[in-house]
Amino acid sequence: MAKATFEVPELSQYLDVPPVTPQTMAHSKPFVAKPEFQAPLGFPGELMDDWQEKALDKMGELLGKYRSLRVYLDSCVKCGSCTDKCHYYLGTKDPKNMPVGRQDLMRKVYRRYFTLAGKLFPKLVGAEDFTKDVLDDWYSYFHQCSQCRRCSVFCPYGIDTAEISMAAREIMDSIGVGQKYCNEIISKVYTIGNNLGLPGPALKDTLEGLEEDVYDDTGVAVRYPLDEVGADILLVTPSADFFAEPHVDGLIGYGKVFHEAGVTWTLSSHASEAANFGMFIGSYDNMRRVAQRIREAAIELKVKRIVFGECGHAWRVAYSFLNTLVGPWDFLDPRYPVPQHICEFTYNLIQEGKLTFDKGENDDKVLTYHDSCNVARASRMGDTPGGQFEIPRAIIRATCNHFFDMDEDTIRDRTFCCGGGGGLLTDDLMELRVKGAKPRVEALNNVMLEKGVTHMAAICAICKSQFTKVLPYYGMEMDQIVSLHQLVSNAIVLTPALDDEDDEEEAEEAA
């Protein structure tokens, strides 16, 4: 597999910054959303006749609604600090993939129509008319940004290209130029309830299958409940967890952790998706509508707590925005943060000494950990800044004997994106995804050569899907990427329940 129609970058030992090579990725653009997927999101079906006027109106509206956009468009001094930070620039050499290069696609239009200098002296300040060519560039390059925020870490003013990409996508959506992958998925969430379009009965079937598998493996009856009213915890997790490896191994792990914690929990067929692609297209309205389902499910199922499964941007939306979008959550148990991450949940149990692990179960692996960008740079876990870095690592150390971090410049808040985030995890952008993964794969390759690392754990469904697909392009195996709770699942020692009596002996032996 993985026959490429483009040149796969060669890995090197040190991060080398390529020379600026304009237009190498001008051809890369995702499929355009058809009218039937635009309408449910409230966007026009196709490019309007008076698109320029409408787009500028929208831009004016967003400038008045988002302080980030206005301040970021004004403040850039072109210092260059961000120029070598984007994984897409490093992998493609295209200067419009330098964060400042990407921002300038919008900044030049902003300057032309919204600033005095750009109105009077456009050439001097790099202002340009909003022509169809500029719009085409927007469509190409604002869909070559995974909104990972690595640039914002290194910018002296914290300018976050993700904010500008989101605004650009919202402007394009508002004139009828939507991206198929994102908008089709949001439509699916509205009609069926999740990104993959799995209906309730399919979920039920999958979960029953998991219960059987886990019982066969361990002799312990671990439950994977759906729509159980009155459960303590509502688990919201990306639909990938119901569907494919390595994701489903993570879901198996969550169930085992809940089992050991002795709590009741449930999934919801109404909120059977943690991901919120409303964020990727910068649409507050759609993000709010998607989030609303979680509130409805929590009320309907009368739960006391909400826990999120492994997903990067879903956790960002959950941690940073859920309270804002669809709060307040005063009907839940105030002793727990709303929402919690499954890693926080597991980590707390480990701290309390409530989980027993047989680390030897993971001895076939030497692990490293991939900090997913939305978790690392846009959210937190636990009570202290940086908990999102320490808690997952603590869980890996508790469940595995062999763990090595990748190079310090490529982890924690300096982590490199997998290359597939921000609504780019689509086959029509495969070249971009493979090239964008280069800096991450390079760091992985180094730690494989130096430390004998065999597997990389991640806590993001997009990262897991992306690596499964792109690692083979670099001569690696797709199953080298694993879910963090897959490691927990392998190592956890389960306590048999009362009705497991028949198999008690077997289970004890296993323990």
Next chain:
Amino acid sequence: MSFLTTVYAYLYYFAALVLLAGVTFKVVQYARTPAPLKIPTTPAPTTRAGVVLRMTREVVLFESLFRGNKWTWIFGWIFHFGLFLVTLRHLRYFMEPVWLPIELVQPFGVYGGMAMVVGLAGLWARRFFVDRVRYISSPSDHLILALLIVIGCTGLLMKFVFHTDVVAVKSFFIGLYSFDPQPLPGDPLLLLHLFLVAALMIIFPYSKLLHAPGLFFSPSRNQVDNPREQRHIAPWAKRLEQ
């Protein structure tokens, strides 16, 4: 009053007005624009005091730039710190009597002037020698650097080579307060220096120099990381709930 003195008096009234009104307008605009979502770049402080500390490190030490690019940081920091000392030194032209701290800073202000020019030269060189920075530079980026360097050099020349009558310069500026400007010396170097400073003041609110107030309004830097504890909702978003 000579023609030159009149022209420069009006020029400085105009420049001060543009700078003050323009920056005030932008600051008010930034402050009034809602930040509807919590978007601090994490790991971010969880308390207001932590945010003040983070911003202080950004303003004084350029922490993020330090992590981003050492060369730009060195030149950028040298320039800004030099400019800071120079500004302090120049305050003596605008006050009577001169405060003690301003008197004490005088000799350092001269080194500040040199540092400023060195820093600017380094930053400008990067615009030619680093292909990525060359790619993103527009004519205005070069012009602002040129403007600042010429201001720095004319200042240093007046200090070390062609001295000007600083007592007269001071009485000119003090006179501006009471709309009674005193004669300005006719040195070409001084006139050029003052003209360019006025130009800098005038372009300030219309250029990338807005990064100075902008930094304080950057949500990725100035927000407290507490979205689970406190609901953070903008007025326009609140309206969606009804």
